[in-house]
Amino acid sequence: MSQELESAVRQRLSQIIDPHTGSDLVASGAVRAIGVDGRKVLVDIQLGYPALSWQAELARQVKQAVEGDDLAEAAAVNVACRVHAHQVQKDMSPLPGVKNIVAIASGKGGVGKSTTAVNLALALKAEGASVGVLDADVYGPSLPMLTGTGGKPESPDGQNFLPKRNHGLQVMSIGYMIEEDTPVIWRGPMVTQALMQLATNTLWEDLDYLVIDFPPGTGDIALTLAQRIPMSAAVIVTTPQDIALIDARKALKMFQKVEVPVLGIVENMATHVCSNCGHEEAIFGAGGGERMAGQYGVPLLGSLPLDIRIRSEADAGSPTVVAAPDSPIAARYREIARRVAGRLSLQARNKAIQFPKIVIQNS
Numbered sequence: 472m473s474q475e476l477e478s479a480v481r482q483r484l485s486q487i488i489d490p491h492t493g494s495d496l497v498a499s500g501a502v503r504a505i506g507v508d509g510r511k512v513l514v515d516i517q518l519g520y521p522a523l524s525w526q527a528e529l530a531r532q533v534k535q536a537v538e539g540d541d542l543a544e545a546a547a548v549n550v551a552c553r554v555h556a557h558q559v560q561k562d563m564s565p566l567p568g569v570k571n572i573v574a575i576a577s578g579k580g581g582v583g584k585s586t587t588a589v590n591l592a593l594a595l596k597a598e599g600a601s602v603g604v605l606d607a608d609v610y611g612p613s614l615p616m617l618t619g620t621g622g623k624p625e626s627p628d629g630q631n632f633l634p635k636r637n638h639g640l641q642v643m644s645i646g647y648m649i650e651e652d653t654p655v656i657w658r659g660p661m662v663t664q665a666l667m668q669l670a671t672n673t674l675w676e677d678l679d680y681l682v683i684d685f686p687p688g689t690g691d692i693a694l695t696l697a698q699r700i701p702m703s704a705a706v707i708v709t710t711p712q713d714i715a716l717i718d719a720r721k722a723l724k725m726f727q728k729v730e731v732p733v734l735g736i737v738e739n740m741a742t743h744v745c746s747n748c749g750h751e752e753a754i755f756g757a758g759g760g761e762r763m764a765g766q767y768g769v770p771l772l773g774s775l776p777l778d779i780r781i782r783s784e785a786d787a788g789s790p791t792v793v794a795a796p797d798s799p800i801a802a803r804y805r806e807i808a809r810r811v812a813g814r815l816s817l818q819a820r821n822k823a824i825q826f827p828k829i830v831i832q833n834s
């Protein structure tokens with residue numbers, strides 16, 4: 472009898488789709504245990520990603536599923552979150568102190584990649600993760616301004632650097648090392664060497680995620696970094712404009728070529744909401760991100776409007792997720808962050824499917 476009840480409960484849990492992983496709770500491995508004692512049921516759920524602002528809602532859904540049609544009594548529903556390391560690029564050793572590295576990239580400059588990267592990092596933090604950000608945009612390092620950090624980083628041993636800290640993030644940027652008004656005129660190999668040093672010689676402390684604000688484009692620097700940093704996954708930021716989408720496709724293909732899984736696309740500046748009359752308009756065209764996502768079989772992780780507050784709060788060193796945590800825009804960033812982390816949590820499971828071993832047989 473108790474086995475029947477257990478499988479009935481399991482069946483119901485397999486009908487709950489987690490919007491962040493895109494998978495049901497049973498298939499994703501989130502259901503760790505179902506305990507049955509008479510009519511009382513205990514359900515233990517473990518998510519592989521941070522979801523502080525969603526845990527209670529999930530527990531409610533699970534309780535409802537267990538108790539529906541008087542099936543059983545949900546005596547306890549535990550929902551816990553634990554981030555695991557999902558290193559997927561082969562033959563590379565992980566960065567010390569870092570579980571997962573996520574590149575935020577765009578094909579084209581100026582689409583809002585840095586703004587998205589820092590807001591997503593803050594959103595992951597708000598959802599309960601330990602997060603760092605690395606500014607690899609060497610020709611236009613904007614993380615010092617966006618995170619309200621500055622000054623030369625300290626070096627305890629003359630070789631490694633301590634990351635700067637603000638808003639609960641650990642931050643490192645090439646911008647700390649160069650004068651603000653000095654243009655960077657290094658050649659490609661020097662840039663990649665400097666960026667590799669910055670990534671490996673920073674004393675990151677127990678990070679669940681290191682978010683990298685990638686250099687724009689698919690040139691030498693971006694490609695070399697994608698091949699040499701032990702990346703877990705990438706997220707592509709684009710505007711819905713045709714010209715940005717063409718370049719975003721190139722970025723997506725570059726990551727696929729070097730076997731870095733692309734978790735999805737974030738559409739930035741999708742619509743503009745007039746601050747006077749509230750009229751919403753798709754000034755860069757409608758539905759471009761969704762079409763591109765469909766074409767390449769990756770999810771659209773979410774879209775953000777063109778909103779003056781996103782710019783002004785970022786410029787003031789206090790991006791929207793911390794400046795206005797209860798705003799609808801901050802909620803969107805948090806939802807996208809949970810989707811990024813949720814999809815990443817399934818990567819290890821899907822790895823075998825994504826990169827099958829090819830055996831060539833001599834006939």
Ligand SMILES: Nc1ncnc2c1ncn2[C@@H]1O[C@H](COP(=O)(O)OP(=O)(O)OP(=O)(O)O)[C@@H](O)[C@H]1O
Pocket residue numbers: 577579580581582583584585586587608611613687739740775776777778779780781782783785786
């Ligand atoms: N959704 C948005 N609404 C309003 N302003 C935005 C939005 N996203 C970004 N911006 C603003 O657009 C400008 C460019 O953004 P950002 O620096 O993040 O782009 P980027 O793609 O990283 O550029 P680059 O590659 O040149 O570094 C900034 O002034 C930023 O504040």
